[in-house]
Amino acid sequence: MTADPNDPTTPPWDYRTMLPGDASAYDTGVIEGGLTVEEQAWLSQQRHAWESQFTGGYRSPEELVSGHSIAIVPSRWVKFEQWLPFATDTSAPISLSRGEVADVARRCRESGLWLPLLVTSFAWGWGSRGFGPTRLLWVLEGKGGSAGLSTSEIEKRLAAAVDALDQQGARGAYGLMLDAGRLSEFGPAFFTKFLYFASRTDNARGRALILDARLALQMRAFWQRRADEPYAATSRSARWLWTGPRWSDYRYQIYRTFVCRSAAQLSKSGERWTPELVELLLFRATRTA
Template identity: 30%
Template sequence: MQSSAVDLIPEGTSVPDRDEVLAQAIPFDRNRWLSCLPGADWWPPELDDCPTVAGRQRVDRSTVFRVARRSDTTEGRRHLLTAALVWGTGTKARSVTRRAEIFAVSARDIDARLKAGLGTLRQAGPVAAYYAFNNDQHIKHLGPAFFTKVLYFAGHEQCDETWRPLILDRFVALALRAADTEETWPTSGWTTPWYRRYVHITHEHALKAGVAPDQIEAALFSWGKQLK
C-alpha cells in the first residue's frame, strides 16, 4: 500500500496500488444474471473465464476493462453494460433483480442511448458524457452510481490521463462529504457540476500523490464504506 494522498484522503487511510485496484473482484451468479438479460447475446464471454473462489465466480476490474475495449460496436456496448452491472452488484438475488430493471426498456432504446452517451465521452470527455447519461441519454433505472461505472470502464483508456471518468457512488460521496469541507456533498442525485467537482479534485489529489485517479477513487470508496 502507498502513503495517503494529501488532504483528500485522511491520515491512516491507505491508497491501493494500481494492481490492487485492477484486482478488485466481485462474486457473481451467472445463471441468475442470464435469467434477467434480454438474451444470451448480452452476456460477455470474458465473464465465463473468471476464476471461481469459494464456489462463486469473481469478476475484477481488469476483466471489465477488457470487455470495454470492444465498446465500439453494439454488441460490445451491450457486453460492457452487463459487465459493469455484474461487477457493481454482487450475488444477492434482490440486488440483481433491481439492476435488471434496466432491461425492461427496449433493447433498441438502450443501444441508441449507450451509443450516444459513449460517443459523447469520446468526443467531449467525461463531464459531458455524465450530463448526457443523466439527461438526454438517460436509460431508465440506470442511475449515476452505475452509469459512471460504464463511463469509467469505457473511458479510462480512451480519455486523456489528465481528465478520466471515475465512479461516483454513495460510498465515494460519503467520503467526499467528510473530506471536502468547501461543500456539503449530497449522498445521491448528483448533478453535472457535482460530478465535475469530483473529477477535478480527485485528479488534483492523484497528481499530488503520484498515483492514478482511480486509486484515489478506490481509497474514497473504502473510506466511505467505513462511514456508512
C-alpha cells in the same frame, strides 16, 4: 503543470484545467487546499493495506486497480448470459475484476455495441447481492407494467454517451446520461461505472470516475472537515452538497477534480498515484477518510 513523460510521478492531467469556471468558493477552497498531511498518510496506509493483498510486493496503480475483484453468483444472471463474459450455469461464486470488465469495454469499442458493458459493469457493481438482476431487468425491459426502451434505443443512447465521453469528456457524458440520454432505473451510481469502463478504452480526454453513495459519503467527510474555513461561510452544508443519488454534472466534475488533485498531490511523495487508485481506496475504506 506540464506532464513530463520521463518522470513517473508526474500525472498526465492537471486538476486546474478541470475545475469548473463557476466553481463555488467552498468547492474551490477544498480542492485548491488539497489533502491534509493526515489525509495523505491515511490514503497511503489504505494503499499499502490493499497492496498487501497481492503477492510479490509492489504493484503499480494500474495493477492495483485492475486487480480489484467483486464476487458474482453467475446463476443469478442467467437471463443476461448473451451479454456476459462468463457462463451462468453455476451457483458457485466467481470473482470478476475491473481488468476483466475493462476487457469487455475494449471489445465493445471494437464492435460499437455497448450493451455487454452495461450488463457486465452492472453485474460487477451489484456483486453477490440478490436484487441486482431484478433491477437490471427493469433497466432493460421496464418496471411495473411500463414498457422499457427497445434494445436498439438502449444501444443508441449508450453509443451517444460514449461519443459524448470521447468528444466532450466525462462531465458531458455524465450530463447526457443524467438527462436527455437517460435510461430508466439506471442512475449515476451505475452509469458512472459504465462510463468509467468505457473511458478505459480511450485516454484522449481523461477517464470518467465512479461516483456512488459510498464515495459521496467520503467527499462529504472531506468537505465537512473544512466547513469552518472562511471560504465555506456562505455555502450550503457539506451534507447537502453531497446528497444523492442524482448528483448534478457540476457536482460530478467537482468530485473528479478533487480526486485528480489528490492523486497529483500524493504523487509528489515519489510514489505514483492515479485518480482511479484514489477512487478505489476511498470506495474500499471501512470508514470515512
